[in-house]
Amino acid sequence: MLQLNYIRDHRQEVVDRLAVKNFEGGVIIQSIVELDDKRRETQKQLDDIQAQSNLLAKEIGFLLKSGKSDEANVLKEKTGRLKDKSKDLEVSFEAIKKELDDLLVRVPNLPHFSVPVGKTPEENLIVFQEGKVITAAATDLPHWELTTKYDLIDFAAGNKITGAGFPLYKGKGARLQRALVNFFLDEAVKAGYQEVQPPYLVNAASAYATGQLPDKDAQMYHVGLDDLYLIPTAEVPVTNIYRDTLLKIQDLPIMNVAYSGCFRREAGSYGKDVRGLNRLHQFDKVEIVQVAHPETSYNILESMREYVSGLLRKLELPFRVVKLCGGDMSFTSALTYDMEVWSPAQARWLEVSSISNFETFQSNRLKLRFKYETGKIQPAHTLNGSALALPRIVAALLENGQTPEGIRIPPALSAYTGFEMIR
Protein backbone atom coordinates (compact mmCIF):
# COMPACT_ATOMS: atom_id res chain seq x y z
CA MET A 1 0.00 0.00 0.00
CA LEU A 2 0.99 3.59 -0.40
CA GLN A 3 2.56 5.60 2.38
CA LEU A 4 0.02 7.68 4.17
CA ASN A 5 2.34 10.64 4.50
CA TYR A 6 3.05 10.59 0.80
CA ILE A 7 -0.65 10.68 0.03
CA ARG A 8 -1.13 13.58 2.43
CA ASP A 9 1.70 15.60 0.95
CA HIS A 10 1.01 14.85 -2.72
CA ARG A 11 -2.73 14.50 -3.01
CA GLN A 12 -3.18 15.82 -6.52
CA GLU A 13 -0.14 14.03 -7.84
CA VAL A 14 -1.39 10.75 -6.41
CA VAL A 15 -4.78 11.14 -8.04
CA ASP A 16 -3.18 12.08 -11.37
CA ARG A 17 -0.82 9.13 -11.35
CA LEU A 18 -3.55 6.70 -10.37
CA ALA A 19 -5.41 7.89 -13.44
CA VAL A 20 -2.60 6.41 -15.56
CA LYS A 21 -3.62 3.08 -14.11
CA ASN A 22 -7.22 3.93 -15.01
CA PHE A 23 -8.03 4.18 -11.34
CA GLU A 24 -10.33 7.00 -10.36
CA GLY A 25 -8.88 7.92 -6.98
CA GLY A 26 -10.31 11.33 -6.16
CA VAL A 27 -12.98 10.17 -3.76
CA ILE A 28 -11.02 7.51 -1.96
CA ILE A 29 -7.97 9.72 -1.49
CA GLN A 30 -10.21 12.43 -0.08
CA SER A 31 -11.73 9.96 2.40
CA ILE A 32 -8.33 8.65 3.37
CA VAL A 33 -7.00 12.08 4.24
CA GLU A 34 -10.14 12.94 6.18
CA LEU A 35 -10.04 9.68 8.09
CA ASP A 36 -6.40 10.21 8.88
CA ASP A 37 -7.17 13.65 10.29
CA LYS A 38 -9.77 12.03 12.46
CA ARG A 39 -7.34 9.35 13.48
CA ARG A 40 -4.75 11.89 14.60
CA GLU A 41 -7.29 13.87 16.52
CA THR A 42 -8.56 10.78 18.31
CA GLN A 43 -5.07 9.62 19.10
CA LYS A 44 -4.22 12.99 20.63
CA GLN A 45 -7.24 12.80 22.91
CA LEU A 46 -6.54 9.23 23.82
CA ASP A 47 -2.88 9.86 24.56
CA ASP A 48 -3.69 12.83 26.74
CA ILE A 49 -6.18 10.89 28.80
CA GLN A 50 -3.80 8.04 29.21
CA ALA A 51 -1.07 10.43 30.29
CA GLN A 52 -3.38 11.76 32.97
CA SER A 53 -4.29 8.28 34.13
CA ASN A 54 -0.64 7.32 34.35
CA LEU A 55 0.10 10.35 36.50
CA LEU A 56 -2.85 9.65 38.79
CA ALA A 57 -1.87 6.02 39.16
CA LYS A 58 1.54 7.07 40.31
CA GLU A 59 0.12 9.51 42.80
CA ILE A 60 -2.21 6.90 44.20
CA GLY A 61 0.73 4.62 44.66
CA PHE A 62 2.58 7.22 46.73
CA LEU A 63 -0.48 8.10 48.75
CA LEU A 64 -1.17 4.49 49.61
CA LYS A 65 2.40 3.97 50.62
CA SER A 66 2.24 6.88 53.02
CA GLY A 67 -1.04 5.63 54.43
CA LYS A 68 -3.31 8.33 53.03
CA SER A 69 -5.94 5.98 51.72
CA ASP A 70 -8.75 8.54 51.88
CA GLU A 71 -6.99 10.84 49.45
CA ALA A 72 -6.13 7.87 47.31
CA ASN A 73 -9.76 6.87 47.09
CA VAL A 74 -10.71 10.30 45.85
CA LEU A 75 -8.19 9.96 43.06
CA LYS A 76 -9.36 6.44 42.29
CA GLU A 77 -12.81 7.77 41.47
CA LYS A 78 -11.26 10.24 39.10
CA THR A 79 -9.30 7.59 37.25
CA GLY A 80 -12.45 5.52 36.97
CA ARG A 81 -14.05 8.26 34.94
CA LEU A 82 -10.95 8.67 32.79
CA LYS A 83 -10.95 4.97 32.16
CA ASP A 84 -14.48 4.98 30.79
CA LYS A 85 -13.59 7.82 28.50
CA SER A 86 -10.41 6.20 27.24
CA LYS A 87 -12.24 2.92 26.61
CA ASP A 88 -14.69 4.72 24.34
CA LEU A 89 -11.92 6.57 22.57
CA GLU A 90 -9.94 3.42 22.10
CA VAL A 91 -12.88 1.70 20.47
CA SER A 92 -13.42 4.52 18.03
CA PHE A 93 -9.69 4.83 17.42
CA GLU A 94 -9.49 1.18 16.42
CA ALA A 95 -12.57 1.56 14.24
CA ILE A 96 -11.07 4.55 12.46
CA LYS A 97 -7.78 2.77 11.94
CA LYS A 98 -9.50 -0.24 10.48
CA GLU A 99 -11.61 1.86 8.16
CA LEU A 100 -8.52 3.75 7.06
CA ASP A 101 -6.61 0.55 6.47
CA ASP A 102 -9.47 -0.93 4.45
CA LEU A 103 -9.38 2.09 2.18
CA LEU A 104 -5.60 2.14 1.89
CA VAL A 105 -5.34 -1.46 0.72
CA ARG A 106 -7.78 -0.72 -2.07
CA VAL A 107 -5.55 1.90 -3.65
CA PRO A 108 -3.22 0.45 -6.29
CA ASN A 109 0.44 1.32 -6.50
CA LEU A 110 1.43 4.50 -8.32
CA PRO A 111 2.87 3.85 -11.76
CA HIS A 112 6.40 5.05 -12.42
CA PHE A 113 6.58 8.32 -14.34
CA SER A 114 7.73 6.50 -17.46
CA VAL A 115 4.74 4.16 -17.62
CA PRO A 116 2.83 4.65 -20.88
CA VAL A 117 -0.83 5.59 -20.70
CA GLY A 118 -3.14 2.91 -22.03
CA LYS A 119 -5.94 0.56 -21.24
CA THR A 120 -5.25 -2.70 -23.07
CA PRO A 121 -2.25 -4.90 -23.83
CA GLU A 122 -2.24 -3.46 -27.37
CA GLU A 123 -1.05 -0.20 -25.88
CA ASN A 124 2.00 -1.73 -24.23
CA LEU A 125 5.33 -0.42 -25.40
CA ILE A 126 7.67 -2.79 -27.21
CA VAL A 127 11.07 -1.74 -26.01
CA PHE A 128 13.26 -4.49 -27.41
CA GLN A 129 13.08 -7.43 -29.76
CA GLU A 130 15.61 -10.07 -30.64
CA GLY A 131 15.81 -13.30 -32.60
CA LYS A 132 14.31 -14.57 -35.78
CA VAL A 133 10.54 -14.54 -35.74
CA ILE A 134 9.82 -17.53 -37.91
CA THR A 135 6.58 -18.34 -39.58
CA ALA A 136 5.47 -21.90 -39.13
CA ALA A 137 5.73 -24.13 -42.15
CA ALA A 138 2.62 -25.97 -43.20
CA THR A 139 4.10 -29.14 -41.79
CA ASP A 140 4.97 -27.56 -38.44
CA LEU A 141 2.92 -28.55 -35.43
CA PRO A 142 1.74 -26.59 -32.43
CA HIS A 143 3.33 -27.64 -29.16
CA TRP A 144 0.24 -29.50 -27.93
CA GLU A 145 0.58 -31.84 -30.86
CA LEU A 146 4.34 -32.12 -30.51
CA THR A 147 3.98 -33.19 -26.89
CA THR A 148 1.73 -36.00 -28.02
CA LYS A 149 3.81 -36.94 -31.04
CA TYR A 150 6.96 -37.34 -28.96
CA ASP A 151 5.09 -38.59 -25.88
CA LEU A 152 6.30 -35.79 -23.63
CA ILE A 153 3.13 -34.81 -21.83
CA ASP A 154 -0.02 -36.78 -21.05
CA PHE A 155 -2.74 -34.20 -20.63
CA ALA A 156 -5.44 -36.86 -20.40
CA ALA A 157 -3.74 -38.61 -17.52
CA GLY A 158 -3.37 -35.35 -15.63
CA ASN A 159 -6.99 -34.69 -16.32
CA LYS A 160 -7.95 -38.04 -14.87
CA ILE A 161 -5.76 -37.69 -11.80
CA THR A 162 -6.71 -34.14 -10.96
CA GLY A 163 -8.44 -32.18 -13.68
CA ALA A 164 -7.76 -29.91 -16.62
CA GLY A 165 -4.65 -27.78 -16.28
CA PHE A 166 -2.65 -30.36 -14.36
CA PRO A 167 -0.45 -32.03 -16.96
CA LEU A 168 1.56 -35.19 -16.45
CA TYR A 169 5.07 -34.86 -17.86
CA LYS A 170 6.66 -38.06 -19.07
CA GLY A 171 10.02 -39.35 -20.22
CA LYS A 172 11.97 -36.70 -22.07
CA GLY A 173 9.21 -34.25 -21.25
CA ALA A 174 9.83 -34.76 -17.55
CA ARG A 175 13.59 -34.66 -18.09
CA LEU A 176 13.23 -31.39 -19.94
CA GLN A 177 11.36 -29.91 -17.00
CA ARG A 178 14.03 -30.98 -14.56
CA ALA A 179 16.78 -29.72 -16.85
CA LEU A 180 15.16 -26.31 -17.16
CA VAL A 181 14.75 -25.94 -13.41
CA ASN A 182 18.38 -26.85 -12.81
CA PHE A 183 19.58 -24.63 -15.61
CA PHE A 184 17.63 -21.62 -14.32
CA LEU A 185 18.74 -22.16 -10.75
CA ASP A 186 22.40 -22.60 -11.67
CA GLU A 187 22.37 -19.48 -13.81
CA ALA A 188 20.82 -17.44 -11.02
CA VAL A 189 23.32 -18.67 -8.46
CA LYS A 190 26.12 -17.80 -10.88
CA ALA A 191 24.63 -14.31 -11.15
CA GLY A 192 24.83 -13.88 -7.40
CA TYR A 193 21.41 -14.94 -6.21
CA GLN A 194 21.03 -16.98 -3.05
CA GLU A 195 19.02 -20.12 -3.62
CA VAL A 196 16.11 -20.71 -1.24
CA GLN A 197 13.42 -23.36 -1.02
CA PRO A 198 10.20 -21.86 0.28
CA PRO A 199 7.03 -23.45 1.63
CA TYR A 200 4.30 -24.00 -0.98
CA LEU A 201 1.53 -23.06 1.41
CA VAL A 202 1.30 -19.66 3.02
CA ASN A 203 -0.92 -18.11 5.65
CA ALA A 204 -3.26 -15.20 5.04
CA ALA A 205 -0.85 -12.67 6.52
CA SER A 206 1.76 -13.55 3.89
CA ALA A 207 -0.72 -13.47 1.03
CA TYR A 208 -1.92 -10.13 2.27
CA ALA A 209 1.58 -8.69 2.57
CA THR A 210 2.53 -9.29 -1.07
CA GLY A 211 -0.86 -8.13 -2.31
CA GLN A 212 -2.59 -11.38 -3.31
CA LEU A 213 -5.13 -10.63 -0.61
CA PRO A 214 -7.57 -9.07 -0.35
CA ASP A 215 -8.11 -8.31 -4.04
CA LYS A 216 -7.02 -11.53 -5.76
CA ASP A 217 -8.23 -14.26 -3.43
CA ALA A 218 -10.20 -15.94 -6.23
CA GLN A 219 -6.88 -16.60 -7.97
CA MET A 220 -5.47 -18.77 -5.18
CA TYR A 221 -6.33 -22.26 -4.05
CA HIS A 222 -7.40 -22.13 -0.44
CA VAL A 223 -7.00 -25.02 1.97
CA GLY A 224 -9.98 -24.35 4.16
CA LEU A 225 -9.32 -26.79 6.95
CA ASP A 226 -6.05 -25.09 7.83
CA ASP A 227 -6.79 -21.69 6.35
CA LEU A 228 -3.71 -21.74 4.13
CA TYR A 229 -3.19 -20.74 0.51
CA LEU A 230 -1.29 -22.59 -2.19
CA ILE A 231 1.27 -20.19 -3.58
CA PRO A 232 0.55 -18.73 -7.03
CA THR A 233 4.26 -17.88 -7.27
CA ALA A 234 7.37 -18.20 -5.11
CA GLU A 235 7.29 -14.42 -4.87
CA VAL A 236 4.84 -14.77 -2.00
CA PRO A 237 6.85 -16.92 0.41
CA VAL A 238 10.23 -15.51 -0.63
CA THR A 239 9.24 -11.88 -0.26
CA ASN A 240 7.61 -12.72 3.05
CA ILE A 241 10.95 -13.85 4.39
CA TYR A 242 11.40 -10.15 5.00
CA ARG A 243 8.05 -9.39 6.57
CA ASP A 244 8.45 -7.40 9.79
CA THR A 245 12.12 -6.90 9.17
CA LEU A 246 14.44 -4.01 9.80
CA LEU A 247 17.56 -4.39 7.65
CA LYS A 248 20.84 -2.56 7.85
CA ILE A 249 21.69 -0.53 4.79
CA GLN A 250 24.73 -2.70 4.13
CA ASP A 251 22.44 -5.75 3.82
CA LEU A 252 21.12 -4.35 0.53
CA PRO A 253 20.62 -5.50 -2.08
CA ILE A 254 19.28 -8.91 -1.10
CA MET A 255 19.05 -11.36 -3.99
CA ASN A 256 17.11 -14.58 -3.69
CA VAL A 257 16.13 -17.18 -6.23
CA ALA A 258 13.62 -19.95 -5.68
CA TYR A 259 12.17 -22.75 -7.67
CA SER A 260 8.60 -23.69 -6.79
CA GLY A 261 5.47 -25.20 -8.11
CA CYS A 262 2.86 -22.53 -8.70
CA PHE A 263 -0.87 -22.98 -8.32
CA ARG A 264 -3.46 -20.76 -9.90
CA ARG A 265 -7.17 -21.17 -10.22
CA GLU A 266 -7.29 -19.04 -13.38
CA ALA A 267 -11.01 -18.59 -13.03
CA GLY A 268 -12.56 -17.19 -16.17
CA SER A 269 -9.90 -18.23 -18.66
CA TYR A 270 -10.96 -20.12 -21.75
CA GLY A 271 -10.34 -20.86 -25.42
CA LYS A 272 -6.97 -20.60 -27.13
CA ASP A 273 -5.71 -19.02 -23.94
CA VAL A 274 -5.70 -22.33 -22.12
CA ARG A 275 -4.76 -24.61 -25.01
CA GLY A 276 -1.83 -26.91 -24.32
CA LEU A 277 0.73 -25.31 -22.08
CA ASN A 278 -0.54 -21.77 -22.51
CA ARG A 279 -2.22 -21.56 -19.13
CA LEU A 280 -2.16 -24.19 -16.39
CA HIS A 281 -3.41 -24.58 -12.86
CA GLN A 282 -0.11 -26.02 -11.75
CA PHE A 283 3.22 -25.11 -13.25
CA ASP A 284 6.87 -24.72 -12.39
CA LYS A 285 8.70 -21.48 -12.12
CA VAL A 286 12.02 -20.13 -10.99
CA GLU A 287 11.60 -16.72 -9.47
CA ILE A 288 14.15 -14.05 -8.64
CA VAL A 289 13.40 -11.63 -5.82
CA GLN A 290 15.40 -8.62 -4.71
CA VAL A 291 15.19 -6.20 -1.85
CA ALA A 292 16.85 -2.96 -2.84
CA HIS A 293 17.76 0.52 -1.81
CA PRO A 294 15.27 3.00 -3.31
CA GLU A 295 18.03 4.84 -5.16
CA THR A 296 19.20 1.76 -7.03
CA SER A 297 15.98 -0.16 -7.52
CA TYR A 298 15.42 0.96 -11.10
CA ASN A 299 18.97 0.06 -12.08
CA ILE A 300 18.32 -3.31 -10.53
CA LEU A 301 15.10 -3.65 -12.48
CA GLU A 302 17.09 -3.10 -15.68
CA SER A 303 19.71 -5.61 -14.59
CA MET A 304 17.02 -8.20 -13.90
CA ARG A 305 15.60 -7.59 -17.35
CA GLU A 306 19.07 -8.00 -18.83
CA TYR A 307 19.58 -11.17 -16.83
CA VAL A 308 16.36 -12.75 -18.09
CA SER A 309 17.20 -11.68 -21.65
CA GLY A 310 20.45 -13.58 -21.24
CA LEU A 311 18.55 -16.73 -20.32
CA LEU A 312 16.35 -16.45 -23.39
CA ARG A 313 19.43 -15.94 -25.56
CA LYS A 314 21.02 -19.07 -24.18
CA LEU A 315 17.82 -20.92 -24.97
CA GLU A 316 18.02 -19.41 -28.47
CA LEU A 317 14.44 -18.25 -28.39
CA PRO A 318 13.17 -15.20 -30.24
CA PHE A 319 11.88 -12.80 -27.63
CA ARG A 320 10.79 -9.28 -27.02
CA VAL A 321 10.53 -7.00 -24.04
CA VAL A 322 7.36 -5.07 -23.42
CA LYS A 323 6.84 -2.22 -21.02
CA LEU A 324 3.32 -2.52 -19.71
CA CYS A 325 0.96 0.39 -20.02
CA GLY A 326 -0.92 1.65 -17.00
CA GLY A 327 -4.04 -0.33 -17.72
CA ASP A 328 -2.27 -3.64 -18.13
CA MET A 329 -0.15 -3.39 -15.01
CA SER A 330 -0.84 -5.25 -11.84
CA PHE A 331 -2.33 -3.65 -8.78
CA THR A 332 0.95 -3.76 -6.89
CA SER A 333 3.49 -2.81 -9.52
CA ALA A 334 5.10 0.55 -10.24
CA LEU A 335 6.78 -0.57 -13.44
CA THR A 336 6.60 -3.91 -15.21
CA TYR A 337 8.45 -5.43 -18.12
CA ASP A 338 6.96 -8.51 -19.68
CA MET A 339 9.29 -10.87 -21.49
CA GLU A 340 7.61 -12.70 -24.34
CA VAL A 341 8.78 -15.53 -26.54
CA TRP A 342 7.58 -16.24 -30.03
CA SER A 343 5.28 -19.16 -30.71
CA PRO A 344 5.48 -19.85 -34.46
CA ALA A 345 2.59 -22.30 -34.53
CA GLN A 346 0.28 -19.96 -32.68
CA ALA A 347 1.80 -16.94 -34.43
CA ARG A 348 1.78 -14.97 -31.23
CA TRP A 349 3.94 -13.86 -28.35
CA LEU A 350 3.75 -15.77 -25.08
CA GLU A 351 4.53 -14.13 -21.79
CA VAL A 352 7.20 -16.08 -19.95
CA SER A 353 8.34 -13.52 -17.43
CA SER A 354 7.05 -10.47 -15.73
CA ILE A 355 9.63 -8.29 -14.03
CA SER A 356 8.40 -5.62 -11.68
CA ASN A 357 9.53 -2.97 -9.29
CA PHE A 358 7.03 -2.57 -6.50
CA GLU A 359 8.94 0.28 -4.89
CA THR A 360 7.60 0.55 -1.34
CA PHE A 361 4.15 -0.83 -2.08
CA GLN A 362 4.86 -4.30 -0.79
CA SER A 363 7.31 -3.23 1.88
CA ASN A 364 4.72 -1.00 3.49
CA ARG A 365 2.48 -3.98 3.92
CA LEU A 366 5.40 -6.19 4.80
CA LYS A 367 6.86 -3.68 7.24
CA LEU A 368 10.16 -4.19 5.50
CA ARG A 369 12.51 -1.33 6.23
CA PHE A 370 16.19 -0.58 6.29
CA LYS A 371 18.24 1.65 8.48
CA TYR A 372 20.92 4.11 7.48
CA GLU A 373 24.06 4.38 9.58
CA THR A 374 22.70 7.69 10.80
CA GLY A 375 19.71 5.83 12.23
CA LYS A 376 17.21 7.03 9.66
CA ILE A 377 14.67 4.39 8.74
CA GLN A 378 12.98 4.00 5.38
CA PRO A 379 10.97 1.31 3.60
CA ALA A 380 13.01 -0.76 1.15
CA HIS A 381 12.05 -1.44 -2.45
CA THR A 382 11.08 -4.94 -3.55
CA LEU A 383 11.42 -6.36 -7.03
CA ASN A 384 10.82 -9.69 -8.60
CA GLY A 385 10.71 -11.47 -11.88
CA SER A 386 10.24 -14.89 -13.36
CA ALA A 387 13.47 -16.45 -14.45
CA LEU A 388 11.66 -18.25 -15.88
CA ALA A 389 8.20 -19.81 -15.98
CA LEU A 390 8.49 -23.24 -17.54
CA PRO A 391 5.39 -24.19 -19.54
CA ARG A 392 5.51 -21.56 -22.24
CA ILE A 393 9.27 -21.88 -22.44
CA VAL A 394 8.73 -25.55 -23.15
CA ALA A 395 6.09 -24.67 -25.73
CA ALA A 396 8.46 -22.24 -27.44
CA LEU A 397 11.39 -24.65 -27.30
CA LEU A 398 9.32 -27.37 -28.93
CA GLU A 399 7.83 -25.19 -31.64
CA ASN A 400 10.98 -23.23 -32.46
CA GLY A 401 13.21 -26.28 -32.29
CA GLN A 402 11.21 -28.60 -34.48
CA THR A 403 12.95 -30.03 -37.51
CA PRO A 404 12.07 -32.94 -39.78
CA GLU A 405 14.48 -35.07 -37.69
CA GLY A 406 12.97 -34.13 -34.37
CA ILE A 407 13.15 -31.36 -31.83
CA ARG A 408 16.51 -29.73 -31.34
CA ILE A 409 17.56 -28.81 -27.80
CA PRO A 410 19.88 -25.78 -27.57
CA PRO A 411 23.39 -26.64 -26.31
CA ALA A 412 23.07 -24.62 -23.10
CA LEU A 413 20.19 -26.87 -22.16
CA SER A 414 21.34 -30.19 -23.59
CA ALA A 415 24.15 -30.03 -21.04
CA TYR A 416 21.36 -30.52 -18.53
CA THR A 417 18.97 -32.81 -20.40
CA GLY A 418 21.66 -35.23 -21.52
CA PHE A 419 20.12 -35.33 -25.00
CA GLU A 420 20.36 -32.96 -27.96
CA MET A 421 17.34 -34.09 -29.89
CA ILE A 422 13.89 -35.32 -29.07
CA ARG A 423 12.99 -37.92 -31.65
Add this chain to the structure above:
RNA sequence: GGAGAGGUGUCCGAGUGGUCGAAGGAGCACGCCUGGAAAGUGUGUGUACGCCAAAAGUGUACCCUGGGUUCGAAUCCCAGUCUCUCCGCCA
Protein backbone atom coordinates in the same frame (compact mmCIF):
# COMPACT_ATOMS: atom_id res chain seq x y z
C1' G B 1 -1.77 -36.90 18.83
C1' G B 2 -0.23 -37.34 24.60
C1' A B 3 2.92 -35.25 28.79
C1' G B 4 6.07 -31.45 30.58
C1' A B 5 8.97 -26.74 30.12
C1' G B 6 9.21 -22.07 28.13
C1' G B 7 8.40 -17.44 24.91
C1' U B 8 11.72 -10.34 27.70
C1' G B 9 15.59 -5.50 23.34
C1' U B 10 20.47 -7.46 17.67
C1' C B 11 21.80 -11.85 20.83
C1' C B 12 22.36 -14.11 25.84
C1' G B 13 19.89 -13.17 30.20
C1' A B 14 17.72 -10.79 35.11
C1' G B 15 13.25 -9.20 36.61
C1' U B 16 6.48 -12.22 40.24
C1' G B 17 2.25 -5.82 41.20
C1' G B 18 4.27 0.75 41.33
C1' U B 19 9.52 5.25 40.25
C1' C B 20 10.72 -0.80 34.45
C1' G B 21 11.66 0.87 27.89
C1' A B 22 13.10 -2.68 31.28
C1' A B 23 19.50 -4.83 35.55
C1' G B 24 23.90 -7.35 33.81
C1' G B 25 26.68 -9.27 29.80
C1' A B 26 27.81 -9.89 24.58
C1' G B 27 27.59 -7.51 19.97
C1' C B 28 27.68 -2.95 17.33
C1' A B 29 29.18 2.56 16.81
C1' C B 30 32.34 6.43 18.30
C1' G B 31 36.45 8.02 21.53
C1' C B 32 40.78 7.07 24.78
C1' C B 33 44.91 3.87 25.31
C1' U B 34 48.78 1.41 21.46
C1' G B 35 54.21 2.01 16.85
C1' G B 36 49.92 -1.07 15.04
C1' A B 37 46.47 -4.62 16.81
C1' A B 38 44.41 -7.45 20.83
C1' A B 39 43.30 -6.63 25.77
C1' G B 40 41.71 -2.62 28.72
C1' U B 41 38.73 1.72 29.25
C1' G B 42 34.81 5.83 28.47
C1' U B 43 30.34 7.08 26.05
C1' G B 44 26.33 5.76 23.15
C1' U B 45 23.15 1.97 21.28
C1' G B 46 14.74 0.05 20.36
C1' U B 47 10.27 0.38 17.28
C1' A B 48 5.51 2.57 15.93
C1' C B 49 2.16 6.48 16.05
C1' G B 50 1.26 11.51 17.72
C1' C B 51 2.32 16.79 19.44
C1' C B 52 5.73 20.94 17.90
C1' A B 53 7.00 25.25 11.78
C1' A B 54 11.30 22.31 12.80
C1' A B 55 15.91 20.71 15.57
C1' A B 56 15.83 20.09 20.63
C1' G B 57 12.14 18.21 23.20
C1' U B 58 7.82 15.75 24.53
C1' G B 59 3.10 12.26 24.90
C1' U B 60 1.20 7.37 24.11
C1' A B 61 1.77 2.27 22.99
C1' C B 62 4.85 -2.05 22.69
C1' C B 63 8.49 -7.56 27.39
C1' C B 64 4.59 -14.06 21.83
C1' U B 65 -0.92 -12.71 20.51
C1' G B 66 -5.88 -11.50 22.26
C1' G B 67 -8.94 -10.78 26.43
C1' G B 68 -9.50 -10.01 31.91
C1' U B 69 -8.31 -8.44 37.23
C1' U B 70 -6.24 -3.69 39.39
C1' C B 71 -5.89 3.22 40.80
C1' G B 72 -1.45 0.77 38.55
C1' A B 73 0.65 -5.42 34.85
C1' A B 74 6.75 -7.70 31.72
C1' U B 75 5.10 -9.44 36.58
C1' C B 76 -1.58 -12.06 38.52
C1' C B 77 -5.89 -14.78 35.78
C1' C B 78 -8.17 -16.91 31.12
C1' A B 79 -7.83 -18.29 25.98
C1' G B 80 -4.92 -18.86 21.77
C1' U B 81 -0.26 -19.47 19.41
C1' C B 82 4.72 -20.75 18.70
C1' U B 83 9.34 -23.10 20.34
C1' C B 84 11.95 -26.87 23.05
C1' U B 85 12.21 -31.87 25.60
C1' C B 86 10.13 -36.79 26.17
C1' C B 87 6.49 -40.42 24.26
C1' G B 88 3.53 -41.99 19.99
C1' C B 89 3.13 -41.94 14.63
C1' C B 90 5.86 -41.31 10.24
C1' A B 91 8.71 -39.60 4.68
